[in-house]
């Protein structure tokens with residue numbers, strides 16, 4: 001660890017004010033080029049190993065085809081099609097998410113070990129409004145998150161390119177207090193989330209250029225920083241497909257949350273219960289070396305947990321995941337996180353989570 005990282009560990013190397021110092025010490029060749037693109041623009045285009053990605057992407061397209069709601073899409077009832085976390089049942093999706101070269105590169109660029117924690121597979125353009133991933137997947141310290149989007153076929157103006165505003169990642173990260181949300185407006189988050197979009201739209205105009213479209217070729221990937229303003233363009237021809245996979249990565253030794261649903265000043269932080277796709281294990285929330293779950297338990301404060309795929313739950317203050325696993329060995333065998341197992345099944349089934 002160089003002296004600047006020791007002085008200021010709470011910001012990814014590629015976004016660190018001492019970035020120029022890291023350039024000399026940490027990277028060379030292609031990784032240096034990626035680091036510089038990420039630092040300046042908030043995204044970097046990467047050519048992945050063609051043979052691997054070509055074969056895997058063809059397999060994924062055919063494996064997932066019958067799992068999408070094609071009928072509803074064709075009737076225009078839904079804006080897009082997606083499968084979240086197909087890595088849980090599809091080995092090829094998992095392979096794309098866990099490419100060792102990519103994980104090593106991301107770890108080096110951010111200065112902490114990368115953790116792939118969510119996959120999204122899309123067979124058509126997402127047509128997603130502009131947004132920053134930071135609002136949904138926030139880390140403490142902030143910005144230790146990125147998306148890696150891989151094209152499974154060529155993108156064109158017709159099938160809905162990815163778009164982004166170069167340099168927009170340098171804006172301040174947006175939290176509820178930045179846009180005047182608190183209390184009830186956070187509780188009714190669905191109704192007031194549009195305030196974030198309105199602000200990002202206006203901030204994007206300050207960039208003075210863009211949006212820039214990325215017409216990716218099959219096998220190309222783009223890494224984007226968590227605070228980059230980006231989205232998916234409208235599909236001009238909805239008969240076409242536009243297969244892609246996004247993997248979201250957090251980084252080790254952080255806490256993980258969704259800042260737009262937190263009411264921090266009223267003492268409500270919902271930590272995410274994420275699973276490392278590489279190891280299948282859940283990842284503790286850590287701030288400056290303290291495991292949050294342990295800290296809250298010691299103080300007998302309830303832990304608000306949110307799984308990226310399920311409802312919020314409040315875990316009892318005295319819940320001990322290690323004891324839960326010990327008392328319920330089937331949970332350990334299933335590989336499911338003790339927190340999620342308790343909230344989804346254990347609570348209803350009256351399972352024990354503490355020793356009498």
Ligand SMILES: O=C(O)CCC(=O)C(=O)O
Nearest residue numbers: 126127128162231232246
């Ligand atoms: O693939 C796209 O069109 C956009 C994906 C995206 O914005 C995201 O996953 O955050």
